[in-house]
Amino acid sequence: MSTFVFEAPGLVLEVHDDRVEVEARKRHQTIPLSGVAEVLVVTHPKRLAIVTTEGKRYEFLLGKDAEAARAAITSRLAGAR
Numbered sequence: 053m054s055t056f057v058f059e060a061p062g063l064v065l066e067v068h069d070d071r072v073e074v075e076a077r078k079r080h081q082t083i084p085l086s087g088v089a090e091v092l093v094v095t096h097p098k099r100l101a102i103v104t105t106e107g108k109r110y111e112f113l114l115g116k117d118a119e120a121a122r123a124a125i126t127s128r129l130a131g132a133r
Contacts, residue, residue: 056124058117065100065112067124069131072102074112083110091125093118 056067064075072083083102090103094111098118102110102125114121 055128056121058114058121060114063112065114065121067121067128069128072125074110076112081110085125085128088125088129091122091129093122 055069056065058065062077064073066073070085072085072088074081074083083104087104087106088102089105090101092101092103093099094101097113098115099111100114100118100121102112104110112121
């Protein structure tokens, strides 16, 4: 069951208890929360940035919902650790 869902044309981001699932332009990505090192909100334009323990950086254009997505992911990270 997802705790946060963001939908925009061409983008769906879902935060689950153990992973973040992103579907952008029919490309599906799953980021396990165990591999997330940092979650940031980048401004101008507002983007959600997820940095993994491997050093990969994923950025998603969420606009005004970027802060809510960051809060949802960090709350799940705090509960998982």
